[in-house]
Amino acid sequence: MKKVAIIGVGITPFGELWDDSFREIGIKAGFEALHDANISSDDIDAIYVGNMSAGRFIDQEHIGALIADYAGLAHNNIPSTRVEAGGASGALAVRQAYFSIASGMNEIVVVGGAEKMTDIGDVEVNDIQSSAADQEWETVFGATYPSLFALMARRHMHEYGTTREQLSSVAAKNHRHGSLNPKAQFRREIKPEAISRSPVVSDPLRMLDCAPISDGAAAVIMCDMGIAKKYSEHPVEVIASAQASDTLALNQRKSITEMLATKIAGKKAMEMAGIGPADIDLAEVHDNFTISEIMAVEDLGFFPKGEGAKATLDGKTTIGGDIPINTSGGLKARGDPIGATGVAQIVEIVEQLRGKADKRQIKDAKIGLAHSVGGTGSSAIVHILGVGQ
């Protein structure tokens, strides 16, 4: 297997992008990444696109071909592959691209992630998000995406004494980080007390526990490390990629206070990289709800089970803390355009490892981890990136 590098990144502002269509944001992120990598579209061998539900959000399937076309790559007739795994769709695109280069099949690949969620009504958005859970055993009975995570939060509180104040500390920290990120959907701090007083969505989760509905796109250019130096003085290396599945429905799992798929994918990725949690300088994790970040930092081994919430309240996961989590603002504050999210995580890690994260910069960051979840944890994908040699 060849070593794989990231030589370019691009990202649109996340938010309610009324003036841009799906294809426009996809192309903006892609061009920014091509420009950053200093390559032309003629150098590209293939495209991988992460997208969850454009068929329902904008009446358009066949997103792979669309992106190839609107990126001006249709004249090269290069293959374009759309992948989907709910909230992990963007990470899945990165993973497929990684293997296509590691195997020697492709040299240079564009990975794009995009979602346009605000062109339809909020109720329908909720239906679509919930379609990553189990339609026959959960959503058909009225379970929504937030309500399934509320079950996990309530059980986590019961088993580990996790508190309202601790949940709020996750969102407050991510809003603080987001305030430093010019591409974030929400660029202002929110006091923990305001989070704890925000309207209940599904008890115990409140509005400010939930990631927002967002439009946005992100892209990365990946290539064989053997040629990366031609394009970039400081290529970032993808040193591990791992993926795991779990049951689609929550009721089939032994525990709902952990995500087994995250534990397995995290463990495999660290084995592949030959490192442990203590070697990681920063991580972007899947905080679609505050409880999700707490479970993630536990399941990835940054903190023992049951201690993720306290660690967050104690400031261990903030910029400057032991293990900074979601320096971009995370899904909560940077925004969560579903298919773009996993790619946006990679963009943030690359900027950190390049030392270009400005006010969010983690000093001497050498190794970063990105973690994405599909559904309520039925898919998890972990990538580990390092400063290239």
Add this chain to the structure above:
Amino acid sequence: MKKVAIIGVGITPFGELWDDSFREIGIKAGFEALHDANISSDDIDAIYVGNMSAGRFIDQEHIGALIADYAGLAHNNIPSTRVEAGGASGALAVRQAYFSIASGMNEIVVVGGAEKMTDIGDVEVNDIQSSAADQEWETVFGATYPSLFALMARRHMHEYGTTREQLSSVAAKNHRHGSLNPKAQFRREIKPEAISRSPVVSDPLRMLDCAPISDGAAAVIMCDMGIAKKYSEHPVEVIASAQASDTLALNQRKSITEMLATKIAGKKAMEMAGIGPADIDLAEVHDNFTISEIMAVEDLGFFPKGEGAKATLDGKTTIGGDIPINTSGGLKARGDPIGATGVAQIVEIVEQLRGKADKRQIKDAKIGLAHSVGGTGSSAIVHILGVGQ
């Protein structure tokens, strides 16, 4: 790159499967393939799933995780990847699985394709099919999937003198083949005159020019050829895989009487296999409309441009002819559950190369080709299979 074998195939009957849910048909096909390959689910390293639009057909995204779960593979937590490229979704899953084995990443992989299209109304089905074309430049103005292919048919008639009688000969031949396939949706012959008199859908295309709306699933087990003999006395080898893109909208193409993506993917696949069209014993091509098969047999090089329709009327593409096309009955008669179609084509080629196609058997079949199209030709995927050594 390692050699890749197919050691097991499974397929449900195609049709209006009122008694089976999406997950049931997916699992039936998968279990049949596992049984055929004589392996247990514990041997599987990964799953790839082709599905176009379960989000809209059955309110369920995250089909990769769903299939992993319902195949009983969630306890192994193995990675599952859903891919989508409109009508080429199934072929795209085969292709991703092929590369995952050729690269050495996986040893044994299940590929599934499935779609459940009859649980909603026909008008909505038409909307969904059309979402593989260009939403902003075609379907929003009222263009439907059949109407776009009708434009191609009319222009083909204008340029090459293709006739109504010739179009009907495609469907009549595929229904004749389908009558020999116990899994086909339509298992009776239809006279060409009846096809020519069927109701107009979009002039010049009539009802019996169009593939039906179908439910169904198909699965194949693929593995490293180095271990294939452990499981199968007669493994079939995947000797080539190629994919190409073209513009999403018809109006952007230089010609609408050919599919450039098909030409490029076909040429690349034959180069990879080191063969030409004359070396191929049979082919499954994407006959979602009669005109599509005519363009496909020309674009793949079986007949010169403009002569595909006459060749079909002359019987050259029938079982026993020069190059038998769609011995399964094709999309027209076997049925077209979108995500399953590309996998079902592989199932048919494997059965033919094993000499197990019963009344449809092509004598001494050694090399077969499968061709899938997404949208109106904006994605094309070609696989070439051969009798394993």
